[in-house]
Amino acid sequence: MKILYGVQGTGNGHTTRARVMANCFRDMGVSVDYFFTGRPSKNYFDMHDFGEYRSCRGLSFVTEHGQLNRLKTLQSLKFGEFIRDVKQLDVSGYDLIFNDFEPVSAWAGKMAKVPVLAMSHQASYLYSAVPQFAIQPWHRALIRYFAPADIHLGVHWQPFDKHIIPPFIPYEAEQEQCASIANKVLVYLPFEALESVIELLKDFPDKEFYCYHPEAQNSSRQHIHLRKPSRAGFIQDLKNTSGVIANAGFELSSEALKLGKKLLLKPLEGQFEQQNNAQTLASLGLAQVMNYLNAGALEEWLNSSMEHSIFFPSDPHFLVEWLVKGQWHDVASLHQHLWRDVNLMFKKVA
Secondary structure, three states: EEEEEEEEEOOOHHHHHHHHHHHHHHOOOEEEEEEEEEEOOHOOOOHHHOOOOEEOOOOOOOOOEEEEEEHHHHOOOOHHHHHHHHHOOOOOOOEEEEEEEOHHHHHHHHHHOOEEEEOOHHHHHOOOOOOOOOOOOOHHHHHHHOOOOOEEEEEEEOOOOEEEEEEOOHHHHOOOOOOOOOOOOEEEOOOHHHHHHHHHHOOOOOOEEEEEOOOOHHHHEEOEEOOOOOOOHHHHHHHOOOOOEEOOOOHHHHHHHOOOEEEEOOOOHHHHHHHHHHHHHOOOOOOOOOOOOOHHHHHHOOOOOOOOOOOOOHHHHHHHHHHHHOOOHHHHHHHHHHOOOOOOOOOOOO
C-alpha cells in the first residue's frame, strides 16, 4: 500500500501527531509520502521524520494579538492558487489519502476518487456526543467541506463515540521523565504578541518561565527565558516543568495531561476549536482558563495544585495495521482496542 499523508501545518499540533505516525509507518515498512500546507515553507522546523516532504500554501487563518482576524483571513485566502494546487497534486499513484485536516490533498483525493481517511481533532466535532460548547452547525459544515473525507476519525480525550480515538503521545515525552521543578513554568502562546506575554510574566519573579515563541531568540530577561521554536528543547522543558501556560491547542494539552502537568489555557479568540477545548477541559476539572492575558488568573493558577495524569497510548501500531488492511468501515473494533488501556480518571462531561 502507498499512502499520501496530508498534514495541516498551521500550529504545531498536527505535525506532532504526524511525527508519531511517521515513525510507526517507517518501522512497519509502509510507503508514505508527506504533504504539508498552512504556513510558509521556511517556517517549518525539525522535519527530518518526514523525509523529502512537499508543501504549498493551502488555506490557513490570520491572527493578531491573540485573536482570529476574520477580515485578514478572508483577504489572505487565495482560492485561485488553492484550486490550482489541488489540480496539480497528482494522487493517482496512491492507494489512500490519510489526512489530518489538510485541504489540498483531501480535495485532490476526492476529485481523483482515491479513498480519503481523515484523522484529526476537528473531525471529532462531527459527532453529536462530543461536547459542543462553542460549536455551531456551520462549524461542522466547515469541517466537513474544508478537508472532505470518506471516513472521519476524531481524536479526543474521552471515548464519546465509536468514531473517536485517543491521542497518541510521542515516546520522547515519556522517556527519562524528570521530577517537576516547583518554580519552573513552560509558556507557549504563539498567537499572542511576544512583548504582551513578557509583560504578563514580569511581575512573578519567584517563577522561572521558559517561553517558546516564533518571534523569540534564545535569551533571558531575568526570570523569563525566551526560546525559539525547537521540538527537542520544548520536550525537555515540558518533562520537568510544574505547569504549562498555553493557547488551547489539542496536542500540547494532551501531552501535558499525560505527563501530569497542570494547565492554564488562553484560547485563541474567535477560533471555535480552541474555545471548545478550553471549556471541555475546564468542565472536566483538567485545566483553568483565562480569556485574556490576565495576571490575576495567572496568580490564582500558580498557587493551585491541580494536577492529573492520564495514560494515552504512544504506539499507533494497531491503527496502522487497520489502515493497511483496508478495514476502514470497522471503526468499532479500532475504537475498542485503542481505548482499552486508557485510564479515564475524571468525570464525564454533562
